[in-house]
Amino acid sequence: MLMDYSQKQENSLFDLSLSLTFDKIIKSLTKEKDSKDKNYELTIKFFEVIRDFCNKQFSELNNEFSGADAFSIFTSALNNMDIKVETIDDVLEEAEKYHNYLISFKAEEPLEPEKLEELIKLLEELNNQLSRKLESNQMNSWGY
Amino acid sequence: MIISKEDYLNNLLDSFCKYEEKLNILSNKAYPSDTVKKFIENDLKMIITEFKEIAHKDLNNNKDYFSEKTIIANYIWEQEALQKIAKAVANTDFKSHPLEIMNVFRDLIKDIEKNDFEILTIPREEMNFSFNEIWFKLKIFLEKELNMNDFTVDRKFIRLTFPKNHKNNLLMSGIFFHEIGHYLVEENNLADRIFQNIDFSSADFLSLKKCIYVYNGNQLGQVELINIFKGSYLTNWIKELLSDILAVYTVGPAFIFSMFNLVINSTSVNDFYNDNLRNIHSLSHPSFSFRFELILKALKELEIYNELPKLLKDKIKSYQNAYANSNNQQPNRSGDIRINNINYRIQESKFLFQKLEKIISDLIPDMLAESERLLGDSNIINKDKLDQAEKFAEQRIKEVIPPNELNNTAADPIAIINSGWYAKLLYKNSLKKRVGKTDGKNGDYDLNLLINDLMKYSLRTSRIQRRWQD
Numbered sequence: 001m002l003m004d005y006s007q008k009q010e011n012s013l014f015d016l017s018l019s020l021t022f023d024k025i026i027k028s029l030t031k032e033k034d035s036k037d038k039n040y041e042l043t044i045k046f047f048e049v050i051r052d053f054c055n056k057q058f059s060e061l062n063n064e065f066s067g068a069d070a071f072s073i074f075t076s077a078l079n080n081m082d083i084k085v086e087t088i089d090d091v092l093e094e095a096e097k098y099h100n101y102l103i104s105f106k107a108e109e110p111l112e113p114e115k116l117e118e119l120i121k122l123l124e125e126l127n128n129q130l131s132r133k134l135e136s137n138q139m140n141s142w143g144y
Numbered sequence: 145m146i147i148s149k150e151d152y153l154n155n156l157l158d159s160f161c162k163y164e165e166k167l168n169i170l171s172n173k174a175y176p177s178d179t180v181k182k183f184i185e186n187d188l189k190m191i192i193t194e195f196k197e198i199a200h201k202d203l204n205n206n207k208d209y210f211s212e213k214t215i216i217a218n219y220i221w222e223q224e225a226l227q228k229i230a231k232a233v234a235n236t237d238f239k240s241h242p243l244e245i246m247n248v249f250r251d252l253i254k255d256i257e258k259n260d261f262e263i264l265t266i267p268r269e270e271m272n273f274s275f276n277e278i279w280f281k282l283k284i285f286l287e288k289e290l291n292m293n294d295f296t297v298d299r300k301f302i303r304l305t306f307p308k309n310h311k312n313n314l315l316m317s318g319i320f321f322h323e324i325g326h327y328l329v330e331e332n333n334l335a336d337r338i339f340q341n342i343d344f345s346s347a348d349f350l351s352l353k354k355c356i357y358v359y360n361g362n363q364l365g366q367v368e369l370i371n372i373f374k375g376s377y378l379t380n381w382i383k384e385l386l387s388d389i390l391a392v393y394t395v396g397p398a399f400i401f402s403m404f405n406l407v408i409n410s411t412s413v414n415d416f417y418n419d420n421l422r423n424i425h426s427l428s429h430p431s432f433s434f435r436f437e438l439i440l441k442a443l444k445e446l447e448i449y450n451e452l453p454k455l456l457k458d459k460i461k462s463y464q465n466a467y468a469n470s471n472n473q474q475p476n477r478s479g480d481i482r483i484n485n486i487n488y489r490i491q492e493s494k495f496l497f498q499k500l501e502k503i504i505s506d507l508i509p510d511m512l513a514e515s516e517r518l519l520g521d522s523n524i525i526n527k528d529k530l531d532q533a534e535k536f537a538e539q540r541i542k543e544v545i546p547p548n549e550l551n552n553t554a555a556d557p558i559a560i561i562n563s564g565w566y567a568k569l570l571y572k573n574s575l576k577k578r579v580g581k582t583d584g585k586n587g588d589y590d591l592n593l594l595i596n597d598l599m600k601y602s603l604r605t606s607r608i609q610r611r612w613q614d
Contacts, residue, residue, distance in 0.1 A: 013285040016219055020212070020289060058337045064281065066336035072371045076483065079362070086365040088344060132485050134219070 014065045018042070019130040022123045029105065029120050040106050043123075047099035050074050054092035073133070077125035098122055149210065153203045156218060160196045166230055167192065176238050179262050179297055184233060186296040187283075191226065194292060216289050225282050232264045232278055232303045241265035242306060244603040245317045248557045249275075249304070249324060251607075252394065255523060256328065261300035267308040271409060274305045275323035277331065302327070314599045315564055315592060318402025321395045325387030334514055335383045341510050342378070344370055348502050355496040357489040364488075371483045376490065377500055381430045382507065388435055389515045392442040395558055396525040397456060400439060401565045404463050407432070421470040425497045431474075433467035434501060438508065440464060445512055451527055453534065455570055529559045536563035541598055542571040544578060548602035554609035555602055564599045568592070 024039045045061060052059040053067030060066040071091065078085055078094060085091045101119045105111050111119070171184045195217040202214045210218070220226060246263055253261065264278075279301035286292045304323075310316050329335055342349060344366055356372065358364045373379075391399040411421060425431045440460065443449040449457065476492040490496075516524065536547030536559060547563045548555050567575060568591065576591055 013220070013223070013225070013281055016216065017285060017289060020216075053340060056340060058340050060333055060336070063331060063333045066333055066340075068336050068339055068370070068374050072374060072483065075367050075371060076486070079486070084363070085367055086363070088366060088370075091367060129485075 012064050014062055015130050015134050018046070018061070018065070019127050019134070022127045022130070026120055026123050026127075029116060029123075040102070044099065044102050044106070046070055046074075046126075047095045047102065050095040051092060051099065054088045054095065073126055073129045076129045077122060080125050080128065081121060149208060150203065152210075153199050153214070156214075156221065157196060157199045157203070159221065160192055160199065163226060163230065164189070164192050164196070166234075170230065170233055177262060179299070180233065180236075180264075183262075183279075183297045183301070186294075188226065188229065190292065190294060191286065194290065195221070198290075213290060220282070220285075229278050229282075229301070232266060232301075235266045236264045237267050238265075241267075242311050242317075244600045245314060245320065246304070247607055248317075248561075248603065249320065251557070252324065252523060253302075253327075256519065257331075259299065261302055262297075263302045263304055266303060266305045267311065268305050269308060271307045271310075271406070272305070273307070273319050273323050274303070275320065275327045276303055277301065277327065278303050312596055312600065313592070314561060314596050314603075315568065316402050316405060317561055318391065318395050318399035319406060321391035321399055322387045322403070324394070325390030326383065328390060328518060329383050329386045332518060334386055334518065335379050337514065338382045338386065338507050338510055339374060339379050341507055342503060343506070346503075348499050352496070352499055355491050355493060355499075357491065359487045359489070362486050362488075368483075368488070372481060372488055372490070375483055376427050376481055378503065380428045381500070381504055382511070384429050385435065385438055385504065385508075386511055386515060388439055389442045389511055390519065392439050393446065393515050393519055393524050395561055396443065396446070396448060396530060397452060397460065398558075398562045398565050400443075400460055400463065401569070415472075419466070419470060420472050421466055423467050423470040423472040424474050425492075425500070427479075430501070430504070431467075431497075433464075433470070434504075436464045436467050441508065442512065446525065448525065448527055448530055451530060453566070453570060456566070459569060525558055529556050530562060532556055532559035533562035533566050536560065537566035537570060541567035541595060542575055542578070544575075544594070544598070546598045546601040546605070548605045549609060554606040554613055557603055557606065560599055560602045560606065564595045567595055 021039045021042050025043050028039070042061065047070075049059045049061055049067040049070045053071045058067065061070065074095065075085055075091055078091075083094065085094060098119060101111060101115050105116075105119070167184055167188055171181065171189075175181045198211070198213045198217050202211045205211075242265065246265065250263065261277075277300050279297075280299075283295055283298075287295070304320075306320075349369065350366065352369055352373065353364055356364060356369075358368075362368075388399075407421065415421065421432065423432045425434075429435075440449065443460075449460075452460075474492075474494070474497070476494075478489060478491040481488050481490055532550060532555065535550060536555065539545075540547035541563055547560055568588075572588075572591065575594070579590070579594060
């Protein structure tokens, strides 16, 4: 539209796709179901686009979900886990940590139980954030 | 639980059945394009049949939770993704669409995207234009999540809406180029690409903290600022400005004249008397004065501004001045923004908008470069096209001859669109005299009609001539 409009959130179907992917990874991490397939690739890429965003390199999960979107979901999940990140560098450090956990797990290297628990918790939080995003209907009260 | 799983699924099934009924009605209509008919009869029907089956299966199992497939089908239904498509097809006016200008869009997008697509044109009562894709992302999602792989239509469906009263008004077509700009920005994730180039460590960016109040003692650092301004103001503004640049780069001055015509249309008499052009910043749009400055910069970047006839340059300058000197008062609102379940209150102020303008100004070189890269040389307006427009206005339209060719070469569509504005602004009186409409009973109505008819004819015939030439 050319002129001003009242903001309405257009939720993307990709958010749901990502949430379903995280669900599958959680099941795989908890050995409920083991499937080391494309779900791993997308989840690993999720951390990589955050890393790229922090390093000022543009990348995206598909043409509607960019590094900035992943950054937003990830930092909100960290906030809910009471992990304090104040600067981009803090976020980068966290993203790399989880990225490494996932790479190790995929390579079938044993992951210490605390790390595994941390990773599962993060993925659950990411899913929480995505569900909220999927359910939100944006625009709140605006007044003079 | 107040609502049982059975109630919920029965309700969902009922909606699916109604949708199926609607599809049956739609598939009985006659369509000029086989693709649309195939799309309804095969693809949409296949989806709703699958959804019905999913809900039915879930109804018959004894588990007390919904299956993953039901959750997906329900979500798509809640998002109204399917309903929007059916509505677009049902409201499409195949007999009476702005054919000539649609072909210009079709050729432009085809050249940029190199893919085939279908355009559904929908007339609207209100004065607004829109242009967006409604099918492809859903198709990819269904293939991935529900393994539906038998779709017959493997192309984008673009919904184009236009004001009914301006169906044949090519003088307003410049606006469409802004809307196509939005489409290209969305399809290529351009706004995020630009947003990322903000210097998030700069004093300007970090000073935005002063405009935000945080509830419940949540922290407010660099990270939160990025999340807040990605959702509000900055990304939206980048989208608007990119769409403006893309419009200027494709159709040049015609966009500015169309845009200002729309402004006149939406300015009240009272505001007119008070030099009170609506010139405010909002969550979704930067002010018109800011936009006009950038539009002018884009024209200069193309090195065409100085080549324009003086009267047109003066006209554009006067628009810019009108906004710069507008008495319009910025309403400094405050409002809650919710980012992933955390509330922030933003207080608008002169300070906030100055900082946002400064941050955005630093991104303008990137926006211009990305726009240029996306469109490619052949789709960017240049001096030759405007020279052609000038000649068409003087040697053709002014003489009431359609501007469809010059020296036996088919006219460029962008030159034709601009020539209409050139003729209207430069030769209004002589053209009116020539066709004997000097009494002015209908104002400029007859003049606009005549120019539009000449342009429409030219867009049609030059396209045919170009096919022969190629």
